Amino acid sequence: MYRFKPELRIPGPVPVPNEVSLQMAKPMINHRGAYFKEHYPKVLARLAPLFGTTNQVHMITGSGTSAMEAAVSNLVSPDTPVLCLVGGFFGNRWAELCKAYGAKLHVLDFPWDSGIDPQKVQAYLQAHPEIELIFMVHNESSTAVLNDVEAVAKARQGHSALLVVDAVSALGGAPCQMDAWGLDVVVSASQKCLMTPPGTAFIVFSPRAREYAQNCQASRYYFDLRLYEKYRENAETPFTPNIHNVFALEEALTMIEAEGLENVFARHRLMRDMMRAGARALGLELLVQDADASPTVTAIKYPDADSFRARIRERYGVEFAGGQGVHANQIFRVGHMGYATPLDVLTALAVLEMDMKKFGQATKAAQLVLEA
Ligand SMILES: Cc1ncc(COP(=O)(O)O)c(C=O)c1O
Known part of the structure; x- marks a missing residue:
């Protein structure tokens, strides 16, 4: 689309x-x-x-x-x-x-x-x-x-x-x-x-x-x-x-360097926390517990994850990664690294909540993390 x-x-x-x-x-x-x-x-x-x-x-x-x-x-x-x-x-x-x-x-x-x-x-x-x-x-x-x-x-x-x-x-x-x-x-x-x-x-x-x-x-x-x-x-x-x-x-x-390395790290942690709060608000299970969670990528369990990825690619032009090895088709992975901001996390969560017909629920939870 x-x-x-x-x-x-x-x-x-x-x-x-x-x-x-x-x-x-x-x-x-x-x-x-x-x-x-x-x-x-x-x-x-x-x-x-x-x-x-x-x-x-x-x-x-x-x-x-x-x-x-x-x-x-x-x-x-x-x-x-x-x-x-x-x-x-x-x-x-x-x-x-x-x-x-x-x-x-x-x-x-x-x-x-x-x-x-x-x-x-x-x-x-x-x-x-x-x-x-x-x-x-x-x-x-x-x-x-x-x-x-x-x-x-x-x-x-x-x-x-x-x-x-x-x-x-x-x-x-x-x-x-x-x-x-x-x-x-x-x-x-x-x-x-x-x-x-x-x-x-x-x-x-x-x-x-x-x-x-x-x-x-x-x-x-x-x-x-x-x-x-x-x-x-x-x-x-x-x-x-x-x-x-x-x-x-x-x-x-x-x-x-203009952003400052510590700020860059803080932005990555914020994106991680927003992504995780959004997924949880939809009742989805995260693959990894908080203590081990990556600041650059988040893995979410989702039924028939590969069909979901194909759907959102087709409808919205959004590309998530699939599961590898034992996680093939069980999870999808959202990258939030490098040239990425909290707004990119909101769009990632928006396509997810739309797919689940839970409009606004994930983005709201993530916005609350952003505004906290
Ligand atoms: C943690 C990690 N190591 C190694 C690689 C391999 O890098 P490349 O595909 O650039 O050879 C990747 C690529 O995704 C990676 O994420």
């Missing part, structure tokens, strides 16, 4: 602000020329506060999974004992990647509707001193769970394993304190809370992870961290980068 004005409410890629999109129309430049060399390191330095790090942020041309693979290929030698904490689709991706690189894989499974339990991690590590690397997801987009990365980092309690974190759908939407929390590798991507088109991924190594990577025996080329570090000395990337994404990110960071 209104498909000429699509309303993208999925957990990434997210809508891109016009100011950011316009950067994509700039003339092409030489990626080894003066303009790029001036801007590229500055843009990456401006990402560092989002990671909460003083370490160097590196950029890879690829989607979020490319940075995940970069982490694995720089760390996982054949037969390295690794522990993957799996509570959803993307936790599982870590396990698949580690398997592909010949790790000796340990998997600690958690229910696909709640956070990773740090006590279980602690107990597992105590029983397995040989584990060298732990892989986890900060914001598990498939279940709408925000994991307590800091608590998992602490659960190591003297165990020497490095902690590798997928912050693809968290970075810029939820606080990350890589250095203070003792995280060793953090990866993210452009198309989520950074409200930039897909095609750029980011990776940060702690000094300890860097040192560990020096001895890694895995075959690697495109993702070899040492190449990125070497070229960075000359403000270059080893391979032709996604130049226009750098321009776009520069603009997106200007918007994030």
